[in-house]
Amino acid sequence: MKFELNNFELTGRLRAVLFDMDGVLFDSMPNHAYAWSHAMTDFGLKMKPEEVYMNEGRTGSGTISILAQRYWGREATEEECQRIYEAKSQLFNSMPEPGPMAGAKEVLERVKASGLMRVIVTGSGTTSLLERLEGAFPGMFRRELMVTAFDVQHGKPNPEPYLMGLKKANISADEAIVVENAPLGIQAARAAGIYTIAVNTGPLKDEVLKEAGADLVLPSMQYLADHWHDTIFNLPTIVS
Numbered sequence: 001m002k003f004e005l006n007n008f009e010l011t012g013r014l015r016a017v018l019f020d021m022d023g024v025l026f027d028s029m030p031n032h033a034y035a036w037s038h039a040m041t042d043f044g045l046k047m048k049p050e051e052v053y054m055n056e057g058r059t060g061s062g063t064i065s066i067l068a069q070r071y072w073g074r075e076a077t078e079e080e081c082q083r084i085y086e087a088k089s090q091l092f093n094s095m096p097e098p099g100p101m102a103g104a105k106e107v108l109e110r111v112k113a114s115g116l117m118r119v120i121v122t123g124s125g126t127t128s129l130l131e132r133l134e135g136a137f138p139g140m141f142r143r144e145l146m147v148t149a150f151d152v153q154h155g156k157p158n159p160e161p162y163l164m165g166l167k168k169a170n171i172s173a174d175e176a177i178v179v180e181n182a183p184l185g186i187q188a189a190r191a192a193g194i195y196t197i198a199v200n201t202g203p204l205k206d207e208v209l210k211e212a213g214a215d216l217v218l219p220s221m222q223y224l225a226d227h228w229h230d231t232i233f234n235l236p237t238i239v240s
Helices: 029-043 049-055 060-071 078-094 104-113 129-136 160-169 183-191 206-212 221-226 228-233
Strands: 002-005 008-011 016-019 117-121 176-180 195-199 216-218
Touching: 016 160, 029 049, 029 078, 049 183, 060 078, 104 117, 104 221, 104 228, 117 160, 160 176, 160 183, 176 183, 183 195, 183 206, 195 206, 195 221, 206 216, 221 228
Parallel strands: 016 117, 016 176, 176 195, 195 216
Antiparallel strands: 002 008
16 A cells, blocks of 8 residues: 655555654743753853754754864763753753643644554653653653653764654654654654654744755644644545
């Protein structure tokens, strides 16, 4: 069985949706932008909030290494990365906990009602991830279908996180779609060969997400929720 989804060929049937977390399921990116940009100044590093959005999805050590090369002229040591990331995490955790992204719950409900697996692919290394997701979206995710910073050696834009997501779901790239909001995440998903929907929930222009490789750019998660069937299942070329 073969069908097309917005000019992207899928073989077999759609079986799963792979979700990024920050900026897709949780409205957490403003907090991350503040924490990164402010914590870095204590170490002689500078990071504008806009740059945080451009680097979203990269591992913490990867982001710190870029800044270290820029301002120190060398790689950051493992100890330095741990110390800097801990400072950033402490500041982030001191802020009010971000709530779910508007429309995220409705999207997940539509995905579940469609009989599709829900897979998390995040660069986060938060140990309480499962509890946080369960609290906001009860019954939507299982630990065995999560990819976090602990599961991969290379963060986004490397395709490893999304390839790991496919492996955990036991599916091929043409049986899945990705919902992302960040350029690096989009690059990772497309490098893994997966059709990618970008939801523009931050300050970046649509063109930035398109240039990163998004197959489709939508204005919000709420828009995706409101137009789920039009976007995914009511295309005339789909054979269920």
